Amino acid sequence: MQRQLVCAIDDLPPGSMRLVQAGQFGVGVYNIGGSLYAIANYCAHEGAPLCAGYVGGTTEFAPDSPGGVRFVRDGEIVRCPWHNWEFDITTGVNLADPRQRVRTYEVDVTDGQVYLTA
Numbered sequence: 001m002q003r004q005l006v007c008a009i010d011d012l013p014p015g016s017m018r019l020v021q022a023g024q025f026g027v028g029v030y031n032i033g034g035s036l037y038a039i040a041n042y043c044a045h046e047g048a049p050l051c052a053g054y055v056g057g058t059t060e061f062a063p064d065s066p067g068g069v070r071f072v073r074d075g076e077i078v079r080c081p082w083h084n085w086e087f088d089i090t091t092g093v094n095l096a097d098p099r100q101r102v103r104t105y106e107v108d109v110t111d112g113q114v115y116l117t118a
Contacts, residue, residue, distance in 0.1 A: 001117050001118060002117070002118065003115050003116070003117045004020070004022065004115065004116055004117075004118070005113055005114070005115055006018055006020055006029050006107075006113075006114040006115060006116050007113075007114055008112055008113055008114070009109050009112050009113065009114055010112070012029065012031045012036070012114055013031060014031050014032070014033055014034055014075075015031065015032075015075055016030075016031055017029065017030045017031075017051060017055070018114075019041060019051055020038075020116055020118075022105075022116060022118035023040065023118055024042075025040055025041045025042040025047075025049070026040075026041040026049075026051070027039065027040060027041060027051075027105055027116060027118050028040075028041050028050070028051030028078075028089075029107055029114065029116055030055075030089050032075050032076055032089060032090065033075065035090075036107040036108075036109070036114060037089050037090050037104065037107065038104060038105035038106070038107045038116055038118070039051070039078070039087070039089055039092050039102050039103065039104055039105070040092075040102050040103040040104075040105075042102060042103075043080040043082065043083075043085060043087075043102065044085070044087075044094065044100045044101060044102050045080060045082075045083055045085045045100070046082060046083065048080050048081055048082035048083070049081065050078060050080055050081075050087065050102060051078065052081045053078045053079045053080050053081045054078070054079045054081070055075060055077065055078050055079075055089070056074065056075070056077055056079065057071050057072055057073045057074035057075065057076065057077055058071075058072060058073050058077050058086065058095060059071055059072065060072050073088075076088060076089055076090055077089065077095065085100075087101070087102055091104065092104040105117060105118045
């Protein structure tokens with residue numbers, strides 16, 4: 001594992017992602033509400049470039065809400081561009097099958113610079 005510079009923290013505002021050349025497939029570094037996370041750019045299903053997928057949220061059961069569900073975790077879920085498998089960016093876990101996951105990596109900020117350890 002090596003620590004490498006990603007970018008200045010100002011260049012990775014909340015809601016954005018930076019794809020970094022690291023490992024065999026690359027790593028997506030995400031800023032979700034001011035917290036940084038990194039996942040492999042490789043879907044556990046069939047190897048799609050996961051970080052090219054749509055980032056959004058999910059729904060949860062809420063009997064007190066219209067329709068019985070509410071939208072939650074906006075910006076925390078990435079959907080694979082090939083087959084729509086959904087993964088939690090903060091943990092790497094697949095929403096439908098928690099036994100499936102993508103690799104996560106350590107991200108830190110030092111002196112205003114974002115670093116990835118991969």
